[in-house]
Each structure stands twice: as C-alpha cells, then as structure tokens.
Amino acid sequence: MVQPNQEASATGLAYTSEYNEFIEKLAAYHEKRGTEFVREPKVGSKHIDLLRLFNMVVERGGYDKVSEEKLAWRKVGQEFDLGTLNLPALAFTLKTVYYRNLAAYEISTIHKKEPPPKHILEDRTAKGGKLLTRTVENYNFSKGGGMGHDGSDGSGDDGTPVRDRNGSEETPGSGGRVTRGLRQAPPQRILFQPDTQSSRQTRHVSATSHASSPSHSSHHQQHQPRGASTSYNPSSMDSHSLAVANYEPRPQMPLTLRSVVTPGNNPIEFARRQKAKKDSLALASGKPLPPVNKGIMLPGSGFDGPNIYVRCLCALKSGTKSEQDYALHHLVKISMERGDKYRFESFSGLAEALIEKLLEVSSLFYEVDWQISYADDGAMTSINILNGLDGTPDILQRIAQLPKLDVDDNIQTAELSDTLLMANEAALTMRNMVMLEENAHYVSEMAPLRDFLSIALNLPKLDCVVELKHYALDIAEQLTKYMHFDETDPLYISLLEQLQGEDRGAILTALRAISRISMNLEENNLLRGVPVAVIQNIMDWTLLNDEEMVHACLDFLYQYTAVVDNVDFLITEVQVEPLINQLTRLLAYGAKYVERDVARGPDRRMRAPVEIASIPKDLLAQLYKLDEPERSSQWLRCLFEEDREESITQIALWQAYQARFTSFSIETGRPLLPAAEFIKNVSNTFLEKAAAQVQAGPVQKFIIKGIRMRSVPVDFKGEEYRKCLWRLSPELNTHTGFNTYLGSNTPHGSSKECGEFYMSEEEMYRHILRDHVHAHELENGKFDNKTVGQYVCLWDHCPRFKPEPATKLSQLATHIKVHLSPRPSATKESGDHCGPPPLKKLKPSYLTPGPKQTFQHQVTAIDERHDAAGIPLSAVLVLRNLARNLSKTESEDIALKLPGGVSWVDRLFKPVEPRLYEVMAHNRSLTSYMTDLISAINDS
Structure with missing residues (x-):
C-alpha cells in the first residue's frame, strides 16, 4: 500500500492537504465498516485519484445515476486519460474501483442513508446500479445481482451486460460473448445418433446397463431428447450410447x-x-x-489551422488591408468580451503590431510615414524615424515641421475613411486591453506607444479625429500611473494642452491622467511647468455645478499643492482668495442636516385614573363574541396595563367585570368566569408584573399588584381610542335642536367632557354632528346644511366661533375636522405597503416624555468605513496642503519682511476661519480633518 506524501512522481497523484484528509477519512470509514480499502488503485497503467473520481461521480448525480446513463463510465474514464485501447474493459475496471472503495461512502455522506451490508455490496460484482434501493430482501443471490441489475448496460461498461449470459458463455473457454447486439448461441442439446441395432426392439434390459450409469438415467429424465428419429429409446442405451451421452463438445472459439x-x-x-x-x-x-x-502538406489537410488569436495576430502583421480589417474587427470583439483574460505577454508582437497600425493615421494629415527604429545607438537619420528604445523627445518639434495635407472634414475619401476606421479599431483594442492592469504595466514601458499618444493628441482639430483622441486619452489615463514625467516630456505637455480646450470629456480624462502620474511608482509627481492659464481654468471649473469635473479638479489641486514650489508659484501668479472661498464652500457640498433629540430629564408618570374607562360600543360588540376565558383576558388588556408601582383590589376588579357582562350572560345563557378563575386569569394575562397578593394592614386587602387602569382604552391590536372632548354645556338649547350660542360668560367649570371613545375620526365626526350639534342626517348619510342657526365649537377650550357664531352647519363641520387629525397608524395603513405593521412592545401610556433638546449636525459623503469621502474630503485636503506649505514659500518670507506685512496664512484663512470652526463643530465626518487644518493654520 502506498503511503501519503510518498512516490508522488511515480504515481502521478497530487498529495495536497485536501487529498490526504479525504483519504484518511475514507480509510477510517472502511476500517469501521470492515471492508478492504486500496488507497491508490490502478486502472490499466494509471493510478486513480479517489478524491477526483468521487467528486466527478457526485457531480454527475452519484453511482446510480452514472450507471443508468449510457456510456457514462466511459466518459468518466476519458476524463482520467485511460486511453482508447480496450476502453470498455477499462471503464468497467474504473467502475469497480469506485464500487468497492467509494460507493458505500457516497451513500453515507452524500445521500445520508445506511449503505447495504458488505456481503451484498463490496463482496459482490460491480454489475448494475441502484445501490440506494438494494436490500437483503430484494437482492437476487442466484444471479449475483440485486435490483437494477438489468439497467447497467447503458452505463458504458461492457462488463455489465443487459441480460444474463447463457450457459455456453459461462463454460471455460467459451470466450464469453460480451459484445452487445450479437445473437447468443443456442443451448447445448444431445447429439443425434442413428440407431445401429436391429429394428426389432429388445423387451428386456439388463440390470448392469441400468446400474452402470445412474447419472445417465437421471440426466435423461430431466432432458428429453429431440431429433428426427422417433425410434430413440434411452432405456435401451448400450455402451456406445453411454459414450454419446457423456460426449462434451469442443470449446467454442471466440469470434474475431x-x-x-x-x-x-x-x-x-x-x-x-x-x-x-x-x-x-x-x-x-x-x-x-x-x-x-x-x-x-496540402492546404486544409493535416491540421485544423491556427486559432482566432493567432490568426488575428498574423493577419495584423501581414500588411494586407483586407486581412488587417478582418483582424481588427475581431480584436475589438475579443478585447471587449475577453479583455480580463487577454494578455499582451501571451501574444508576442501584438502590441507592436497595433502601435504600427496606429502610427499610420499621421499619413492621412501629414506627409510622413513613421518608422520605428530599435537601433542601440539611437541615431535618427530621418525626421520620420522614431526611437523605439528610449522614445523621441523632440516629437512635438517634428510634428510642427511636417507638411500638412489638405483634408476636407466634411467630404472624406473612401481611403481616408477606411484608414481612419482601422486606426480607431486599433486604438479601441488597445484601450480595452490596457484596462487590465497587467497589460497597462506591460505597454507602459513601450516608447513608441508614448510617441503615438503625443502624435494623436496633436492631430489637427478636426471632427473626424475626435474619437481617436478620446481613445488616446483613455489609454494615457491607464498608463500614467506607471510613468514618470519631467516638465519637458512631450506626452506631459500634450496632456496639459488638453486642459485649454473646450471638450469636457477630453478635459476630464486629461485631468485624471495627470493626477495619476507616478501613482504606482516611488518617485513623486511634482507637476512642474503647469501654465498659469491651466491653473486659472482649473480654479474656474471648481465653480461649476458638475460633481465629476469638480472632483477631478480637486484631485489635481491636491497633487499640485503638495509641492512647496507649486504653492509659491500659485500665490504669486494667481489670485488665490477666490479659490480659498470656494474650497470653504465645498466643505458643505451635498451636506444634509440631521436633527437628534437628547433627553434632558426622565419621563414623567401620570396619576392613575380613579375609575375604569367606559368601553366603546364597537369594542364591547367584539368582546360579546368571545368565550371565556378569552373574553376576560381581552377585557383586561383593553382597559388595564402593567405597572409595577400600582395595584387594584381583587373585589373591585371582579365587580367591574361582573357589572359589565352579567346582563349579557343572563340574556345569552353563557356563564361568566368564576371569581377565583377570573383572578387567576389576571396573572395569566399579565405574565411579567401582575400577581395576586395580600396587602397587610389593619384590614387585609386582596389586591392585584402590578396593573393599573388605562385612561383611554385600546382595541385588540393595542391602538388607543380617541376621546370625545366636546363639552356638554348646560346652555345648549335643546328645545330648538340646534347648538345655539347663548352667551360668552359661561364658565368652563360648569360643563364636562362627553367622554365617549371612537377609533376613527369619521366616527367621531359623525358622533359630534349627530349627538352634540343635533344636525339632521339625510338618508344618503349626509347632513342637512339648509337649516340656519348659530353654531359654536365646544371642543375642549376652543375659542372658535365664540365671538361670532357660524350661521351654517358646513362652517362648523369644516372646523371640527381640524380637531380630528388622523392617527399616525391610520396614515401608515393607507400607504403603499401591504400587511399589518410589525409587532412591537407598546410604550406605557402613563409615561409622558421628559424635556428634550434638539441638536443639529451636518452629514456629508462617507465611504463604507464611515470615513469622509467625496468633494468635501478633497476640499479640506487641498486647504490643509495650502496651510502647511504657505509658510515655507519664499513669498511668505517676502510678505513678512515688508512694513506692516501680513502673512499669506492670515491673509487667506482669517476671513474664513469662523466658517472653518463651524464645519469642525457640526460636521462629524470631517472633524478630524478640520482639526488638522485648523492646527496647521495656528502653527503657521
């Protein structure tokens, strides 16, 4: 047995940690099961990776699924590169390897079932499938196979034929016909032998003939001979007949x-x-x-030809226009669809071929044919030869000396249009390719590409080359992070010139490209030699309502103001005060004001009511529909709530419940809950705080501790009812039926509130008009507005209509709706969302929120780490650079030496200092950066 981590090169297996862990688990499983386990079985001449085999079969659905699928085991064998010679036998061997080592493990771990016992699994042949349904009861031991034995032929291994073989195939030397579709040999019969004795039959048979061959007699009892002769009689067989009976045919030779x-x-x-x-x-x-x-080798024979990548590369280098057109068309598609995997280093010469094609665009507008020279001496013998090793530092001067061609931008020739189209396709391919960092780093070291970018950005200002210039700027944006420029570099100068144009897209991309210079290099980007006009344009663009442009300008200014010499040039050549003011305003760009309430004291408790609130009619109707004890529980929840500090006597609680529902119980015959059960149900209803207790004292009291009466009842969902605050004035003229105002000297103490409870404002509205104002209700549900009277509002202490009563009912009705604003829950229910609101623990109604103080702060853009981001962050970083570097400039020293001189720091930052402190105090995300800025101002 081969041990792990040994002979890896000989077996061809990769002994990874995952493989070793799997083999150890499998070995432990077989040891527990009591079966033999081969760690590295061989099929043919190859060792089989059991982990890979297990994963492949499980992905295909498992052993049963693969065995049912036609030729599936052959396909698995092809994945292991077992060869094509005698593949059916190798496939069956591979199936046997899985059957003996992995089948039971698959059933236990993947299907989570108990595998069949080993005497009907590992100890049997791998014929067939359906191990998941194999049991001792349904397994056919006579044939050596269980359920599903007849379905394995389609699995792809010829070792598991569809039907049982005949006896001729099982005999030694028969060769065992295993090829599907061949006819089986007929069963062996007794050979016909003519009767050589006389035609006269012998009546008596010797006993010796019968005793000599008992097996012969039994054999003939089981197999009656069939033949052309009807005179054959086994009872009269002689020695010759015995020889015929014991005849064995010659072994069958397998068919070729x-x-x-x-x-x-x-x-x-x-x-x-x-x-x-x-x-x-x-x-x-x-x-x-x-x-x-x-x-x-004739064309089109012997090999399939190069793939599309190689063909495009060869076609691009061929110089044939049609081939180059084909190549560029497909390169654009490939670079767009597979740009994340298409690398220049895998196709040597592709980048150089694209650059050579891009350089051809100059011949459309100038009398020039650019050639690239890779000579070591760097000698340029002609104006049209570019240095392919170190670049061409005087490329801009050469372009200025080139004779220009007369090109009509409105009417283009076919040659110009086709050449320009191929140049755009080559530039688009290069642009798509450099979006991958590996490709960008690869071509950033190519000097001819830098020369092309300078050439493309200095083409004549025609509409037909705008697309090519944008592609060149996109390429430069991806490459500048790997480049270092001095102030005389042609590409650096060309990028700065784009900032003096009017094309927003070109300006934006050029700003990004300049801001990324040397980003991935150790050398710093000093940004020297920036013209004053460019700086002034950038300062003006920060005033635009264009977030993308402002952000790009601030990134440039952050890089530019990090250098002391640049700050000195800035305050000397440009008026900086407007820039400081604009940067200070940008600190609040996109700011949102957020209010936060802070409690200044604890919540206040209201005094408990002295009597139980009345039950609204609709709530009472709902309670009547319930049975005990649910009715008593809901009555308690609607009229009482938990409070650790309050209590109520048991007798008062029972009497209140009894008084409310006794008459209903008598009418309906539904008995009330007994008093003892009712008191017990109180504790079951309020599980957290309520409990029946005995209060000690001169007179013992049986109380329920932990509940109190509600001042306003709630419904089954916990929503509070609204109380009618209409005052029942004794001056109400009930004789006329109108709410007539009789005087304004009536004291409010002589009236009381209505006290009825309603859930909806519509019900409250109709209650006031119908029961208090005594308006006449029509059949259609509306109220009669024709009756003239004097109407006043008696809601709480409302002074409306007291000096001048209303003469029409509609005036009072419109005013009453002011007091009946909809509940917040009703507003949510009428919204777009569906379903009931989520359950939440209701706040006790007897707690009144304490005094609060509202604080307001600003929130600007933040990133996923909740740190400052966006334009406000860029603005504060530019201000911090200026505050730190102003004191280091020569202009600062000159300003301080003048009589009564004021430092540049005070001149620029003192006017905006209050605003800076305000931002530091109110903007949480910028607090740390603003602290650094103010510290830099104070230190300077």
Missing part, C-alpha cells in the same frame, strides 16, 4: 470481430481505400495516375 470501415468511424482509411479503388479502375482502363505529392 472487425469493424466496417466507414466515413464516420475511420474517414482516413475509407478515403485511402476509395483512392486505391479508383486507381485500380484507372489502371484497368489504361488511364494515367495523378502525380503523388509525397512529403507535401
């Missing part, structure tokens, strides 16, 4: 099967035979044979 050569199974041999047949017919007819090209 040869496949028929067809165009489907062997096209090469079939073509050779057809050619030989035609040649023989030609020779017979006297015709000459065609010449034989020995050793010559």
Whole structure:
C-alpha cells in the first residue's frame, strides 16, 4: 500500500492537504465498516485519484445515476486519460474501483442513508446500479445481482451486460460473448445418433446397463431428447450410447470481430481505400495516375489551422488591408468580451503590431510615414524615424515641421475613411486591453506607444479625429500611473494642452491622467511647468455645478499643492482668495442636516385614573363574541396595563367585570368566569408584573399588584381610542335642536367632557354632528346644511366661533375636522405597503416624555468605513496642503519682511476661519480633518 506524501512522481497523484484528509477519512470509514480499502488503485497503467473520481461521480448525480446513463463510465474514464485501447474493459475496471472503495461512502455522506451490508455490496460484482434501493430482501443471490441489475448496460461498461449470459458463455473457454447486439448461441442439446441395432426392439434390459450409469438415467429424465428419429429409446442405451451421452463438445472459439470501415468511424482509411479503388479502375482502363505529392502538406489537410488569436495576430502583421480589417474587427470583439483574460505577454508582437497600425493615421494629415527604429545607438537619420528604445523627445518639434495635407472634414475619401476606421479599431483594442492592469504595466514601458499618444493628441482639430483622441486619452489615463514625467516630456505637455480646450470629456480624462502620474511608482509627481492659464481654468471649473469635473479638479489641486514650489508659484501668479472661498464652500457640498433629540430629564408618570374607562360600543360588540376565558383576558388588556408601582383590589376588579357582562350572560345563557378563575386569569394575562397578593394592614386587602387602569382604552391590536372632548354645556338649547350660542360668560367649570371613545375620526365626526350639534342626517348619510342657526365649537377650550357664531352647519363641520387629525397608524395603513405593521412592545401610556433638546449636525459623503469621502474630503485636503506649505514659500518670507506685512496664512484663512470652526463643530465626518487644518493654520 502506498503511503501519503510518498512516490508522488511515480504515481502521478497530487498529495495536497485536501487529498490526504479525504483519504484518511475514507480509510477510517472502511476500517469501521470492515471492508478492504486500496488507497491508490490502478486502472490499466494509471493510478486513480479517489478524491477526483468521487467528486466527478457526485457531480454527475452519484453511482446510480452514472450507471443508468449510457456510456457514462466511459466518459468518466476519458476524463482520467485511460486511453482508447480496450476502453470498455477499462471503464468497467474504473467502475469497480469506485464500487468497492467509494460507493458505500457516497451513500453515507452524500445521500445520508445506511449503505447495504458488505456481503451484498463490496463482496459482490460491480454489475448494475441502484445501490440506494438494494436490500437483503430484494437482492437476487442466484444471479449475483440485486435490483437494477438489468439497467447497467447503458452505463458504458461492457462488463455489465443487459441480460444474463447463457450457459455456453459461462463454460471455460467459451470466450464469453460480451459484445452487445450479437445473437447468443443456442443451448447445448444431445447429439443425434442413428440407431445401429436391429429394428426389432429388445423387451428386456439388463440390470448392469441400468446400474452402470445412474447419472445417465437421471440426466435423461430431466432432458428429453429431440431429433428426427422417433425410434430413440434411452432405456435401451448400450455402451456406445453411454459414450454419446457423456460426449462434451469442443470449446467454442471466440469470434474475431472487425469493424466496417466507414466515413464516420475511420474517414482516413475509407478515403485511402476509395483512392486505391479508383486507381485500380484507372489502371484497368489504361488511364494515367495523378502525380503523388509525397512529403507535401496540402492546404486544409493535416491540421485544423491556427486559432482566432493567432490568426488575428498574423493577419495584423501581414500588411494586407483586407486581412488587417478582418483582424481588427475581431480584436475589438475579443478585447471587449475577453479583455480580463487577454494578455499582451501571451501574444508576442501584438502590441507592436497595433502601435504600427496606429502610427499610420499621421499619413492621412501629414506627409510622413513613421518608422520605428530599435537601433542601440539611437541615431535618427530621418525626421520620420522614431526611437523605439528610449522614445523621441523632440516629437512635438517634428510634428510642427511636417507638411500638412489638405483634408476636407466634411467630404472624406473612401481611403481616408477606411484608414481612419482601422486606426480607431486599433486604438479601441488597445484601450480595452490596457484596462487590465497587467497589460497597462506591460505597454507602459513601450516608447513608441508614448510617441503615438503625443502624435494623436496633436492631430489637427478636426471632427473626424475626435474619437481617436478620446481613445488616446483613455489609454494615457491607464498608463500614467506607471510613468514618470519631467516638465519637458512631450506626452506631459500634450496632456496639459488638453486642459485649454473646450471638450469636457477630453478635459476630464486629461485631468485624471495627470493626477495619476507616478501613482504606482516611488518617485513623486511634482507637476512642474503647469501654465498659469491651466491653473486659472482649473480654479474656474471648481465653480461649476458638475460633481465629476469638480472632483477631478480637486484631485489635481491636491497633487499640485503638495509641492512647496507649486504653492509659491500659485500665490504669486494667481489670485488665490477666490479659490480659498470656494474650497470653504465645498466643505458643505451635498451636506444634509440631521436633527437628534437628547433627553434632558426622565419621563414623567401620570396619576392613575380613579375609575375604569367606559368601553366603546364597537369594542364591547367584539368582546360579546368571545368565550371565556378569552373574553376576560381581552377585557383586561383593553382597559388595564402593567405597572409595577400600582395595584387594584381583587373585589373591585371582579365587580367591574361582573357589572359589565352579567346582563349579557343572563340574556345569552353563557356563564361568566368564576371569581377565583377570573383572578387567576389576571396573572395569566399579565405574565411579567401582575400577581395576586395580600396587602397587610389593619384590614387585609386582596389586591392585584402590578396593573393599573388605562385612561383611554385600546382595541385588540393595542391602538388607543380617541376621546370625545366636546363639552356638554348646560346652555345648549335643546328645545330648538340646534347648538345655539347663548352667551360668552359661561364658565368652563360648569360643563364636562362627553367622554365617549371612537377609533376613527369619521366616527367621531359623525358622533359630534349627530349627538352634540343635533344636525339632521339625510338618508344618503349626509347632513342637512339648509337649516340656519348659530353654531359654536365646544371642543375642549376652543375659542372658535365664540365671538361670532357660524350661521351654517358646513362652517362648523369644516372646523371640527381640524380637531380630528388622523392617527399616525391610520396614515401608515393607507400607504403603499401591504400587511399589518410589525409587532412591537407598546410604550406605557402613563409615561409622558421628559424635556428634550434638539441638536443639529451636518452629514456629508462617507465611504463604507464611515470615513469622509467625496468633494468635501478633497476640499479640506487641498486647504490643509495650502496651510502647511504657505509658510515655507519664499513669498511668505517676502510678505513678512515688508512694513506692516501680513502673512499669506492670515491673509487667506482669517476671513474664513469662523466658517472653518463651524464645519469642525457640526460636521462629524470631517472633524478630524478640520482639526488638522485648523492646527496647521495656528502653527503657521
């Protein structure tokens, strides 16, 4: 047995940690099961990786599924590269390996079932499938197979035929016909022997003849001979007949099967035979044979040709226009669809071919044909030769010296259009390719590509080259992070010139490309030599209502102001005060004001009511529908709530319940809950705090501790009812039926509230008009507005209509709706969401929130770590760079030496200092950065 981590090169297996762990688990499983386990079985000449075999079979559905599928085990064998010679036998051997080592483990771990015992699994042959349904009861021991034995032929191994073999196939030397589709040999019969004795039959048979062969007699009792002769009588067999009976036929020789050569199974041999047949017919007819090209590979024969990648590369290098058109068309598609895997280093020469194609665009507008020279001496013998090793530092001067061609941008020739189209496709391919970091780093070291970018950005200002310029800027944006520029570099100068144009897309991409210079290098990006006009444009663009543009400008300014010399140039050549003011305003870009209430004291408790609240009519109707003890529980929940500090006597609670439901019980015949059960049900209803107790004192009291009466009842869902606050004034003129105002000197103490409870504002509204105002209700549900009277509002202490009573009912009705604002829960229920609101623990109604103080703060953009991000962060970083570097400039020293001189720090930051402190105090995400900024200002 091969041990793990040994002979890895000899077996060809990868002894990974996952493989070793799987083999150890499998070995422990077989040891527990009591079966033999082979760690590294062989099929043919190859060792089998049991982990890989197990995963492949499980992915295909398991052993039973693979055994039912036609030729499935052959397909699994092809995955292990077992070869094509005698593949059926190798497939069955592979199936046997899985059957003996992994089948029971699969049933236990994958299917979570108990595998069959080993005497009907591992100890039997691998014929058939359906191990999951194999049991001792349904297994056919006579045939050596269980359920599903007849379904394994389709699995792809010829060792598990569909039906049982005949006796002739099981005899030694029979060869065992295993080829599917062949007819089986007929069963062996007794050979016919003519009767050589006289035609006269002997009546008496000797005893010796019977005693000499008892097996012979039994044999003939089981198998009655059949033949052409009807005179055969086994009872009269002599010694010659015994020899015939004991005759054994010669062993059958296996048939030699040869496949028929067809165009489907062997096209090469079939073509050779057809050619030989035609040649023989030609020779017979006297015709000459065609010449034989020995050793010559004809086009389209012998190999399938290069793949699409190689063909595109060869076509691009061919110089043939049609081939290049084909190559560029497919390269654009490949770079777009497979750009994440298509790498330049895998196709040597592809980047150089694309660059050479891109350089051809100059010949459309100038009299030039750029050539790339890779000479070590770097000698440039002509103006059109580019240095392929170190780049061409005077490329801009050369472009300025080139003779220009007269190109009409409105009417283009076919040649110009086709050439420009191929250049755009080559640039688009390069642009898509460099989006992958490996490709960007690869081509960043190619000097001809940098020269092309300079050439493309300095093409004539025509509409037809706008697309190509944008592709060049996109390429530059991806490459500058791997490049270092000085102020004389042609590409750096070309990028800065884009900032003086009017194309927003070109300006935005150029800003990003410049801001990324040397990002992935150790060298710093000093951004020297930036023209004053460019700096002024960038400062002006920060005033635009364009978030993307402002962000790009701030990134550039952050890189630019990090260098002291640049800050000195900035405050000398440009008026910086507007920039400081704009950066301070950008600190609040996109800010949202958030209010937060902070409690200044604890919640206040209301005094408990002295009497139980009345039950609304609709709630009482719902309680009548319930049976005990659910009715008493709901009555308690609607009128009482938990409170550790309060209590109520048991007798008062029982009497209140009895008074409410006694008459209903008598009418309906549904008895009330007994008093003892009712008191016990109180504790069951309020599980957390309520409990029956005995209060000690001069007179003992039986109380329920932990509950109190509600001032306002609630429904079954916990929603509070609304109380009618309409005051029942004694001055109400009930004689006329109208709410007539009789005077304004009536004291409020002489009236009391209505006290009825209603859930909806509509019910409350109709109750006031019908029961208090005594308005006449029509049949359609509306109220009559024709009656003239004097109407006042008696809701609580409302002064409306007291000096001048309303004369129409509609005036009072409209005003009453002001007091009946909808409940918050009703507003939510009328919204778009469906279903009841989520359950939550209701806050005690007797607690009144304490005093609170509202604080307001700003929230600007933050990232996933809740740190500052976006434009506010960039603005504060630019301000911090200026505050730190202003004191280090020469202009600062000159300003301080002047009589009454004021430092640049004070001149720029003192006017906005209050605003900076305000942002630091109110913007939480910028607090740390604003602290650094103010510290830098104070230190300077």
